[in-house]
Amino acid sequence: MENRRICLLDLNFTLVGNQATSRHVRPFAARMDAEEYRLDLIEAIKDDYVIIVTARPAYQAKQTMANIRKKTGWEPAEYYFNDIDGEPPRFKESALKRFIFPKHGDDGTAYYAVESNPRTRSMYSMYGISAQPYDLFIKSSCVAGAPPSEQLSMF
Numbered sequence: 001m002e003n004r005r006i007c008l009l010d011l012n013f014t015l016v017g018n019q020a021t022s023r024h025v026r027p028f029a030a031r032m033d034a035e036e037y038r039l040d041l042i043e044a045i046k047d048d049y050v051i052i053v054t055a056r057p058a059y060q061a062k063q064t065m066a067n068i069r070k071k072t073g074w075e076p077a078e079y080y081f082n083d084i085d086g087e088p089p090r091f092k093e094s095a096l097k098r099f100i101f102p103k104h105g106d107d108g109t110a111y112y113a114v115e116s117n118p119r120t121r122s123m124y125s126m127y128g129i130s131a132q133p134y135d136l137f138i139k140s141s142c143v144a145g146a147p148p149s150e151q152l153s154m155f
Contacts, residue, residue, distance in 0.1 A: 006104055006111045007045045008124070009076065011054035013116035014134045015041060028060060032067045041114065041134060042074050044141045052079035053095050055088040089123040096127065
């Protein structure tokens, strides 16, 4: 995997920039039309191995992923939608144990998460995974270039 870090990306309220309003749109097809995705976030993570881990129900996965591809031209390496009807931290911990750790290993330092839910961020921290909400992540990332440790000095 070329030493790329693995990004565990939240969908609702993280990749979906207008979740506060779009989540109320019905039916689901109209919600898909209304959803807007954060292109700055995609730009910031696109060179890493991205796994969407979302509490959105599994039956909405195909339509959601097609919508993301259509609107952004981007898609993650993997994605896991809520197949156990669990609360976000419970489902995401289950996805770590059932799918992600068996495939990529359980070293938390190999991962980072962009995650809106504070309880899920706490759960990730129990596994040594650093997690931030979108706004803090974007402020701390260097979207336009290399990570700070690789930037050239002006002096």
